[in-house]
Amino acid sequence: MIGVYFSGTGNTKYCISRFLEYYNDKKENEIYSIEDKNCISKIKESKDIVLAYPIYYSDIPIIVKDFLNNNKDVFKDKNIFLIATMGLFSGDGTGCSARLLKRYGANIIGGLHLKMPDCIGDVKLLKKSIKRNKAIIKQADLKIKRTVINIKKGKYSKEGLHFLNHITGLFGQRLWFYNKTLKLKDKLNIDYNKCISCGKCSINCPTKNLKMIDNKPIPQGNCTSCYRCINNCTKYAITLIGNKVYEQSKIEKYID
Ligand SMILES: Cc1cc2nc3c(=O)[nH]c(=O)nc-3n(C[C@H](O)[C@H](O)[C@H](O)COP(=O)(O)O)c2cc1C
Structure with missing residues (x-):
């Protein structure tokens, strides 16, 4: 298998x-x-x-x-x-x-x-x-x-x-969240005051939603809501549903 x-x-x-x-x-x-x-x-x-x-x-x-x-x-x-x-x-x-x-x-x-x-x-x-x-x-x-x-x-x-x-x-x-993820496709927020243009989010994005333009990650309206960029941004500069990152979820933190 x-x-x-x-x-x-x-x-x-x-x-x-x-x-x-x-x-x-x-x-x-x-x-x-x-x-x-x-x-x-x-x-x-x-x-x-x-x-x-x-x-x-x-x-x-x-x-x-x-x-x-x-x-x-x-x-x-x-x-x-x-x-x-x-x-x-x-x-x-x-x-x-x-x-x-x-x-x-x-x-x-x-x-x-x-x-x-x-x-x-x-x-x-x-x-x-x-x-x-x-x-x-x-x-x-x-x-x-x-x-x-x-x-x-x-x-x-x-x-x-x-x-x-x-x-x-x-x-x-x-039913209550009908097509919610489709509606989130273009809702990724990037705080460019915090962003250091490291490009990590762009490299790791599974849908190539984050394109580096003039050294800045610019969302292309193709977000799949996976939270990979949000949970790996070293500057906590990216949000989607909320407007502040409280804790980045990473599996490595939870396995001994
Ligand atoms: C946009 C979004 C919506 C979610 N909706 C649900 C949900 O409806 N029910 C639930 O139990 N977990 C929900 N979750 C939690 C994830 O399913 C859960 O954390 C999952 O294990 C993440 O897997 P991954 O680390 O492989 O991406 C949601 C997560 C995201 C990012």
């Missing part, structure tokens, strides 16, 4: 790595980001895939939805296990991509929801202590291990895939 993922700030990459470590019983595994040029050819070569992504407003990130829609043909007849990571709740996080992938001919073999640290660094209300986030990751780790043990016994968890999950995802959040 190979892994395919999108991870804005590291949580999802961590989870899919752990899943494959347990599943394949080895440390080094084939894991490809959807940003990786080889990703499509690797999917074509593999029958069994675990696909992982974070949840934004109980939905799939735009970049992941585009990836699935633009590469419909490669998913036909693949066995796909889905992992969705989230700060608190998604309802049908895995179900959102399962419905698309089934349409493209994939066989969805299971789903797993994992609670991870909240990556929204510019909303105070959502911030937790480092100790709490460390505990959250330990719990996720245990859940991944238990899930893989069960898979090896032929029991696949189906989290997020049931009709009831669809209803909770839809009414719990998606």
Whole structure:
């Protein structure tokens, strides 16, 4: 089994790595980001895939939805296990991509929801202590291990895939935040008084939304809301939902 993922700030990459470590019983595994040029050819070569992504407003990130829609043909007849990571709740996080992938001919073999640290660094209300986030990751780790043990016994968890999950995802959040991430596409704020033009945000942006023009990162209206630039800016100069960065969420801070 190979892994395919999108991870804005590291949580999802961590989870899919752990899943494959347990599943394949080895440390080094084939894991490809959807940003990786080889990703499509690797999917074509593999029958069994675990696909992982974070949840934004109980939905799939735009970049992941585009990836699935633009590469419909490669998913036909693949066995796909889905992992969705989230700060608190998604309802049908895995179900959102399962419905698309089934349409493209994939066989969805299971789903797993994992609670991870909240990556929204510019909303105070959502911030937790480092100790709490460390505990959250330990719990996720245990859940991944238990899930893989069960898979090896032929029991696949189906989290997020049931009709009831669809209803909770839809009414719990998606309807109220309808197309919220589309509306955020051009809402990235950069405080040029703080920005030191290091270009890190531009290099790391998965959608090439931040273009260096006259030595300044200028948003191009193509933000996927992943918070990678916000959580890695050394000057705390970037915000999206809030207007001040309270704490940058980074997976490295939470694993010993
Ligand atoms: C724009 C945005 C919206 C989010 N919406 C939700 C949500 O609806 N429910 C939830 O539980 N977590 C939500 N989160 C939290 C992320 O899903 C969570 O932190 C995830 O593990 C981040 O993964 P990553 O580090 O791989 O990017 C949201 C995060 C962002 C950036």
